Amino acid sequence: MAEQIPLQDLQASAQSCRRCPLWEGRTNLVFGVGDANARVLVVGEAPGADEDAQGEPFVxxxxxxxxQMLGVAGLSRDQVYIANILKCRPPGNRNPLPEEIEACTPWLREQTRSIDPEYIxxxxxxxxxxxxKTDMGVTKLRGRIHQAGRFKVYPVFHPAYALRNRNSVLPQLEQDFRLLGELLSQDSVTG
Ligand code: SF4
Incomplete structure (x- = not known):
């Protein structure tokens, strides 16, 4: 297995990252937050305005x-590690560009290696x-485990999407997190 770099060392290195032009617009680099030995790594898209201002993902x-959804799964924010694909905010919260994803995801790879979670x-x-590594959308993949190397990958809808579609998507998001909680407790018993 490749060398694990301590998370705080990675975070210190990332602070000065200029691998893509997004560094120019950031107030704070949003590296990630939570338990460095978490069983569950949560990976989102990119910082928004609040996250850029506070330097913390999903605030x-x-x-x-x-x-709230982590709570449905029986998890607190402190028990998981939360990070994003991009560490700096895209202007106007636009979608990440392929070249930004390519430039930034080595940080996520190293984070994942360092945390070594069971679930992503x-x-x-x-x-x-x-x-x-798929073109399929989250709608088709959500709510079940996919194996990626040694990781159990569990896709869910983005909460921003659920907030825009409270009647249709929010109940599915809640259902998916409830099932995640069940999977986590089953694995604790059998694992
Ligand atoms: S988005 Fe990622 S690659 Fe681009 S400057 Fe920020 S940390 Fe570096």
Whole structure:
């Protein structure tokens, strides 16, 4: 297995990253937050305005919903590690560009290697497609385990999408996190 770099060393190195032009617009680089030895790594898309201002992922309205959904799975924010595909905010919250994903994801790879989680919960299309190396959308992949190397990958809808579609998507998001909680407790018993 490749060498594991301590998370705090990775974070210190990332602070000065200029691998893509997004560094120019950032207030804060948003590296990630949580338990460095977490069983569950949550991977989202990119920082928004609140995250850029505070330097922490998922702290705005989407983040509040994610925290609530983690609770449905029996998890607190402190028990997981939360990161994004991109560490700096795209202007106007536009979608990540392929060249930005290519430039930034070595950080995520090193984070994943360092944390060595059992589960990776991919939040939304960008994280799901990157981690599973697929063009399929999260709608088709959500709510079940996909194996990627030694990781169990569990895609869910992005909370921002659920907030825009409260009647149709939010119940599915809640259902998926409930099932995640069941899977985690089953693995604890049998693993
Ligand atoms: S988005 Fe990623 S690759 Fe681009 S400057 Fe920020 S940390 Fe570096």
């Amino acid at each position: 705005g309205r989407s983040g509040q919903l994610l925290t 919960v991919t939040v939304g299309n960008f994280a799901t497609q990157f981690i599973l």
